Amino acid sequence: MRTTTIALLGILFVTATAACGEPPAPPATAVLIRAQAENGSPVGGVEVFTGPRLVARTEADGRARLDVRGAEGETFSVQVRCPSGFRSPTAPLPIRNFDVGSSTPAEYSVMCRSLRHTLVVAVRASDGPNLPVFYLGKEVARTDRSGSAHVSMDMEVHDRAQLVLGTGGKENEKIHPQNPAATFEMPDHDDIQVFEMKFTRDKPKVVRKPRPAGPVVF
Incomplete structure (x- = not known):
């Protein structure tokens, strides 16, 4: 009888311990991260980090799937690192855990700005x-x-380029100003x-012929 009582107490203790344990973790919620350049084209190879841990990377279509866990409405922050040739966002990307029952994953957009752009300079030289x-x-x-004239240059952001209008040669020696220059800076x-x-242009000098000498009248 005593043995049976101890056994029952043991069962009750195990049951009570299980009932007072940690609640099961909520299921993961899928979110999508879409990375694109300024022109809207997708950017692959964008890495997503939580702290030092890499948790996702975009494919060629610019999309990556990320599973988050936590209470509904809770907000998480991830860091985004764009591939070479692009400037990464400086601020963390906040991700909110929405209704786990939703069939459509929430989507977050990330902008990777290109470090190189095209600058077209339209030259307008009057005369x-x-x-x-x-x-x-x-x-x-x-x-x-x-x-x-038109000049097209491919440069990195904030690079500067100086263009010079050449006025060398005998045919342009009377043009002013001589060899003017202008500097242009590449925006983002x-x-x-x-x-x-x-x-x-210098006007041609008018050479006046001397009048023929005539009779002197007194």
Whole structure:
């Protein structure tokens, strides 16, 4: 009888311990992270971290699946690292745990800004036809009969480029100013800027012929 009582007490103790244990962890909620560039194209190879741990990486379509756990409405923060050639977001990405019963995963967008962009410089040289446009000492364009030209450059953000309108040669020795230059800085997006210059030319000197000597009248 005593043995039976001890056995029953043991069973009750185990049952009570199980009942007072930690509640089961809530199921994971799937969220999607979509990474894209400024032009809307997907960016693959974007890494998602929680602290030092890599938890997801986007595929070629720019999407990655991430499973989060926690109470509904709880917010988590992840760090996003864009691949080489892109600038990563500086602020953490907040992710909120929504209703686990939802059939459509919540989606979060991440912007990876390109470190290189295209700068087009439209040259407008008034009274400056057929002038070479130099970049780093090399001719990259030449103005047409109206004095217009276009230069396209691929540069990193905040890089600077100086263009020079060449006025060398005997045919341009009377044009002013001589070899004007302009500096352009690449913004964080593709851009079009204008290099406008108004030239003046020396007027040809008028040589007056001396009057023939005539009779002196007193």
